[in-house]
Amino acid sequence: MHEPLVVAERPAWVRYSPLGAQHRTWSSVAVSVYDAETETVYRVHGSIGSLRGGPMAAEKLIAIACSLFLGESECAQP
Amino acid sequence: MERNRGGRPRHPDVLTPAEWRVLEALREGGTNAEIAARLGLSLDTVKTHISNMLAKLELRDRRALAAWRPEERRGRLRALFAIPTALAAIAKPLAWVGIGTAAAAGVTVTVAAAAVAVAVLLVVVPGDRDPSAVARPPLAAPEATSTPTLASAVAPKPTPTATPAPTARPTPIPAATPTTTPKPASATTLTYDAFDTTGTVTTPGSYAFLTTAEGGTTTVVTTYEALRDGTTTSLRIHTSDVDDASQSDAFDEVEVGHLIEWKQADDCFVRYRVTDAPDAVAGVVSREFGVRAETYVFQGCQSGSLLAETAMSFTIAAELPLEHLGGTRLTGFAVVHGSLQRKPADEDVATLPLITPSLSDPIRLPSVRTTDLAVARTLPYWREPAAAVTPGWTFALALGGEAYDHNYSGYVAFWHTASGYAAFEIEAFYVPLGTRTAAGPSS
Numbered sequence: 001m002h003e004p005l006v007v008a009e010r011p012a013w014v015r016y017s018p019l020g021a022q023h024r025t026w027s028s029v030a031v032s033v034y035d036a037e038t039e040t041v042y043r044v045h046g047s048i049g050s051l052r053g054g055p056m057a058a059e060k061l062i063a064i065a066c067s068l069f070l071g072e073s074e075c076a077q078p
Numbered sequence: 079m080e081r082n083r084g085g086r087p088r089h090p091d092v093l094t095p096a097e098w099r100v101l102e103a104l105r106e107g108g109t110n111a112e113i114a115a116r117l118g119l120s121l122d123t124v125k126t127h128i129s130n131m132l133a134k135l136e137l138r139d140r141r142a143l144a145a146w147r148p149e150e151r152r153g154r155l156r157a158l159f160a161i162p163t164a165l166a167a168i169a170k171p172l173a174w175v176g177i178g179t180a181a182a183a184g185v186t187v188t189v190a191a192a193a194v195a196v197a198v199l200l201v202v203v204p205g206d207r208d209p210s211a212v213a214r215p216p217l218a219a220p221e222a223t224s225t226p227t228l229a230s231a232v233a234p235k236p237t238p239t240a241t242p243a244p245t246a247r248p249t250p251i252p253a254a255t256p257t258t259t260p261k262p263a264s265a266t267t268l269t270y271d272a273f274d275t276t277g278t279v280t281t282p283g284s285y286a287f288l289t290t291a292e293g294g295t296t297t298v299v300t301t302y303e304a305l306r307d308g309t310t311t312s313l314r315i316h317t318s319d320v321d322d323a324s325q326s327d328a329f330d331e332v333e334v335g336h337l338i339e340w341k342q343a344d345d346c347f348v349r350y351r352v353t354d355a356p357d358a359v360a361g362v363v364s365r366e367f368g369v370r371a372e373t374y375v376f377q378g379c380q381s382g383s384l385l386a387e388t389a390m391s392f393t394i395a396a397e398l399p400l401e402h403l404g405g406t407r408l409t410g411f412a413v414v415h416g417s418l419q420r421k422p423a424d425e426d427v428a429t430l431p432l433i434t435p436s437l438s439d440p441i442r443l444p445s446v447r448t449t450d451l452a453v454a455r456t457l458p459y460w461r462e463p464a465a466a467v468t469p470g471w472t473f474a475l476a477l478g479g480e481a482y483d484h485n486y487s488g489y490v491a492f493w494h495t496a497s498g499y500a501a502f503e504i505e506a507f508y509v510p511l512g513t514r515t516a517a518g519p520s521s
Contacts, residue, residue, distance in 0.1 A: 038459045040488070041507040047112055047492075047500035060467070064502065067464035075467060 007033045007062055008069035016058040025053040031065040042068055093131060100127040105144045111482075115475045115492045116500050446478030446489070454478075457489045459506050470496040 005012050010033050017027035029052055032043040044065045051057045066075035093101065103113040114124045131143055448454055454476035455462075462473070471493050478489035488506040495501045 035459075040459045041505075042461060043505040043507065044463075044502055045109075045505065046502050048495060048502070051502050061502065063467040064463045067467050068461040068504070072464040072466040075464065 008066045010035055014058050014062060017054050019054050023054055027053055029053065029057045029061055031061045033065050092134065097127050097131050100124055101131060104140060111490060112500055112503060445480035447481045449475050454491060468493060471501045
């Protein structure tokens with residue numbers, strides 16, 4: 001599943017495996033953030049098991065991607 | 079131990095120790111670059127090992143390789159030589175880009191309709207619209223999850239939705255020459271002409287590869303786009319599959335009827351036809367284009383390791399929800415690709431204009447491969463994650479410029495856990511809009 005969202009005040013999209021019958025615990029999860037100022041897409045891709053699979057991994061990667069641009073306190077996981 | 083003429087011992091196993099190591103790493107998951115970093119090998123070395131293993135074991139792709147076990151080899155070989163319809167049963171999503179079009183089964187008369195099924199949807203966003211539209215509502219929330227929707231990350235900022243994409247390669251394109259003997263048409267297969275990239279039919283009605291793929295896994299296809307200014311329409315296509323094989327391309331001044339091209343190599347590409355939106359939603363501040371796969375060539379995909387008689391498939395998820403793109407849904411289609419190109423019989427591809435991306439060439443960075451964080455920090459547009467969100471994890475390796483990817487003028491950085499395992503990687507794709515230099519932002 002691809003999901004558009006905003007990360008660190010920038011347009012972004014996240015890919016993860018939604019929970020349910022089709023869920024894949026080892027699916028790659030990635031968050032891409034477009035930084036217009038530098039015209040660069042920053043893409044964070046999980047490798048370790050805890051950063052693969054579903055929405056929990058996506059949340060962690062979003063926090064990592066967010067911290068590329070903002071402070072730690074602004075990117076804390078819920 | 080038996081030795082070759084050159085004196086090097088011939089390993090008695092089907093795979094060499096080095097190949098076994100790469101295979102084990104491949105089974106653990108990750109990209110070639112990730113495997114290279116994990117094993118301390120060059121990217122080319124990893125590619126070579128994988129290519130050699132595919133050739134030795136006569137497997138069609140890395141997915142099959144990862145699933146391979148010594149005792150299964152015999153059965154796998156039998157399957158590869160089975161009749162085309164059996165290929166559908168063994169075909170699984172390809173570790174390449176996940177772009178699908180329609181495939182029809184057997185002798186169904188709905189071939190044309192299936193073949194022109196929408197593969198990718200594009201949304202063209204007016205440049206003066208509210209940029210926060212990028213943060214459209216999320217898709218249907220994952221079921222049975224206690225996690226809040228991911229779209230709630232951070233509040234949007236009015237940022238132009240410029241098109242983040244490497245440029246596609248320019249045309250004209252050398253013709254891809256079929257290397258296999260075309261199969262005769264049968265009563266149970268569909269027949270298409272083989273033709274070269276100029277549209278010239280080289281083998282009329284000689285080859286059929288479409289069949290119904292069963293099973294398979296979900297392939298996700300999404301698109302991104304932007305209007306550069308008030309007059310220029312720019313489209314970005316981003317495609318990926320569950321194996322994370324992906325590619326993005328950007329195209330300017332696109333109109334309905336144009337062909338656009340996704341290209342990995344001269345003999346590995348997909349062309350799309352831009353069409354009217356299948357069911358645009360009135361009142362939505364966006365304009366949609368439909369895009370369907372028009373032609374594709376598979377010979378050179380996967381570093382040339384593709385077996386001539388191997389069919390491949392990837393599947394677009396059935397009922398992939400695309401409400402955030404204007405209320406359109408993609409119906410699931412499976413397509414099995416053969417080694418020749420496909421040309422729908424009812425259209426003359428050669429007469430249609432092929433869009434040539436007008437984006438400037440990407441910035442070419444010097445090749446960098448370093449485990450020194452201080453050196454990595456000199457890469458343009460370098461960014462690091464906060465320690466709070468990566469507890470105990472450390473920088474391991476950065477590849478920049480040519481060492482990263484000859485198609486991109488960016489970099490990739492690998493971060494490891496405290497135990498030394500690959501944790502995550504950060505890629506930076508530079509967008510070639512010509513407003514900056516390799517040294518840093520122009521402003």
